[in-house]
Amino acid sequence: MRHVLTIADIPAIDIHDIIRIAKQRNGAYPPLLAGKSVGMIFEKPSNRTRLSFEVGIHRMGGQAVYIQGSDVQIGDREPVSHVSRVMSRYFDAIVYRTTSHSRLKEFAQYSAIPVINGLSNVAHPCQAIADALTIHDCFDGFESVYMVYIGDGNNVCRSLMAIATACGFKMAVVCPKAYQPEWVPPGVVVTDTIDSVIHNATVLYTDVWTSMGSEDEQGDRARVFSSYQVNESVMRRAQKGAIFLHCLPANMGQEVTEAVFESPASKVFDQAENRMHAQNAILEWVMKG
Ligand code: CP
Ligand code: NVA
Numbered sequence: 001m002r003h004v005l006t007i008a009d010i011p012a013i014d015i016h017d018i019i020r021i022a023k024q025r026n027g028a029y030p031p032l033l034a035g036k037s038v039g040m041i042f043e044k045p046s047n048r049t050r051l052s053f054e055v056g057i058h059r060m061g062g063q064a065v066y067i068q069g070s071d072v073q074i075g076d077r078e079p080v081s082h083v084s085r086v087m088s089r090y091f092d093a094i095v096y097r098t099t100s101h102s103r104l105k106e107f108a109q110y111s112a113i114p115v116i117n118g119l120s121n122v123a124h125p126c127q128a129i130a131d132a133l134t135i136h137d138c139f140d141g142f143e144s145v146y147m148v149y150i151g152d153g154n155n156v157c158r159s160l161m162a163i164a165t166a167c168g169f170k171m172a173v174v175c176p177k178a179y180q181p182e183w184v185p186p187g188v189v190v191t192d193t194i195d196s197v198i199h200n201a202t203v204l205y206t207d208v209w210t211s212m213g214s215e216d217e218q219g220d221r222a223r224v225f226s227s228y229q230v231n232e233s234v235m236r237r238a239q240k241g242a243i244f245l246h247c248l249p250a251n252m253g254q255e256v257t258e259a260v261f262e263s264p265a266s267k268v269f270d271q272a273e274n275r276m277h278a279q280n281a282i283l284e285w286v287m288k289g
Contacts, residue, residue, distance in 0.1 A: 004282060005125070023133070025277065042068060069099075074107070080107050094107075101122035104117055121155060127275070133274045133278045142167045148238070149205045150194060151206045151208075151209065203242065203243055205245045234260075243267050244265045
């Protein structure tokens with residue numbers, strides 16, 4: 001059974017394969033999901049994840065069924081283990097966006113079908129694989145890639161560190177001390193000063209300072225992160241030809257300025273498109289299990 005709860009669930013060699021297949025398909029998908037249904041449970045809002053999965057599943061000949069978390073109320077109206085086993089009888093795979101990574105793990109433990117993490121408080125593996133695809137498209141490989149991630153040590157940051165290790169590109173995380181990730185893979189640099197690493201950057205990445213579910217911390221975070229903005233002065237100090245990435249949604253004037261977001265260096269909409277190409281290759285991978 002192949003679940004994708006974090007990047008660590010996919011052997012590095014298979015991640016390379018997923019990226020290769022996503023590129024090779026080039027948007028023309030074989031009908032590998034014909035006659036199959038994918039349940040998509042969302043306990044948090046979504047634009048890209050929901051839409052790219054729904055359209056991508058349709059293009060592979062399958063049916064996507066959107067399930068609002070508040071309808072099923074997993075773990076509340078019914079135990080996680082009951083919902084998971086019921087859904088295993090209807091669906092061929094599950095995409096699950098949850099407020100609780102431990103609930104996602106419990107759901108997967110009882111599931112007879114593959115479970116894909118569509119974002120949890122801990123990880124966002126589909127985002128990181130799509131980002132690796134975007135980086136590969138821009139640099140024709142990973143050799144010259146040095147990602148400088150400026151921002152919160154959050155779900156996206158954790159999955160990016162894991163994908164950097166799997167794909168073999170260099171990475172530094174620039175984050176205020178109190179918000180740095182609790183665990184960092186060997187080789188990834190963590191610092192609280194932009195100046196110490198920015199000159200290496202061929203990829204600059206940022207995410208929101210306050211993730212979904214932490215809205216009560218917004219005021220404190222805005223203060224602490226105010227000097228961690230990706231702006232034109234930061235971009236100028238990066239390597240020539242450096243690109244800007246953001247998983248979106250983005251807050252203009254907070255973690256990134258509009259000038260950087262709208263600049264030719266910004267590949268954020270290619271990134272958004274690549275969600276679908278990467279996820280369809282991930283669906284191929286889980287269905288082979
Ligand atoms: N990047 C991302 O996951 O976007 P959504 O929250 O809109 O799905
Ligand atoms: N870190 C953000 C990512 C949104 C795609 C969040 O969890 O809200």
